[in-house]
Amino acid sequence: MTVRAVRRTSLVEQAVTELRRLVEGGEWPVGSRLPGEVELSRLLGVGRSTSREAVRALIAAGQLHSRQGLGTFVASIAPVTDFDRQLRRAELAHIYEVRVALEVEAGRLAALRRTRADISALRDALAAREQARGAAELVDVDLEFHRAVVTAAHNPVLTDLFATFLDAVRDASTEMVADQGPSPEDHKHDAHAALVQAIEDSDPQAAMAATRHNVEHTLAQLRPERP
Structure with missing residues (x-):
């Protein structure tokens, strides 16, 4: 039985x-x-x-x-196949490659142009990220944190571009979490805190380095392994 x-x-x-x-x-x-x-x-x-x-x-x-x-x-009656998922992961890598380019520049500009109000918003977003519970909430608060960085760059074209790109990033992040579950790095506070500190210190090089660390970790997970 x-x-x-x-x-x-x-x-x-x-x-x-x-x-x-x-x-x-x-x-x-x-x-x-x-x-x-x-x-x-x-x-x-x-x-x-x-x-x-x-x-x-x-x-x-x-x-x-x-x-x-x-x-x-x-979009589909049935879930996608494993093969379709592999193809989708390649598409997600392309999304994150563009995200790196956008957010590294946003971090640099934010370090040069941030205001006291921007720093306060970044600190609040960082605290919300640290307190996130569950995969869906983590995706939301993480994107709000990065939106705050872009806002602090005070470039309206960059802000609008990031806004149009946000849904694609959210879907990519959600799919990553659904596929693999949140990694320990997803909850890591140090790299995001380092980005806020670099922006507050008006240190564009440190802000760019922290942004790359934050985003390229995910990109490395999406890229196919090379022999």
């Missing part, structure tokens, strides 16, 4: 299961738009953070796709 152990599931896992059932059962066909976050949370009977994390799990699985300013849409 084979007996399966009873396992208590979290609300997020239950929400993921229900969303997947609706997608795979055709309740929301490919191309259709999901209800907004508030309505989806009401339908699922869970909080907004729970429904948000469930949606991100299906985005990471390739079944949903987020479009900036438009909402979340059904």
Whole structure:
């Protein structure tokens, strides 16, 4: 006789299961738009953070796709295959390569142009990042931290460019976490604290070095291993 152990599931896992059932059962066909976050949370009977994390799990699985300013849409009835995931990881590496270029320059400019208000915002964002609980929250607060760095650069073109790029970075970060789980480096406080300190000290070289350390760790995980 084979007996399966009873396992208590979290609300997020239950929400993921229900969303997947609706997608795979055709309740929301490919191309259709999901209800907004508030309505989806009401339908699922869970909080907004729970429904948000469930949606991100299906985005990471390739079944949903987020479009900036438009909402979340059904991309595929079934999760992506391992081969498709390998191809997607190559695309994510391209996203992070652009992120390195944007944020290294943002760190340099922030060190030269930051104001007292910028430093206060960076300190608050750093504290929020340190207190993050769960993968979805860590992705959110980490991106808010980096948005604060870009804001401190006081370059409106760079700010707008980062804003248009943010959804792609969020999806890439969410997929990374869903694929591998948060790494110890994801929670590391020292490198981010070093970036804030470099900006506060008006040290552009140190700010660039800290930014590279923060972003290139993830990029190294995405790039294929070379023999």
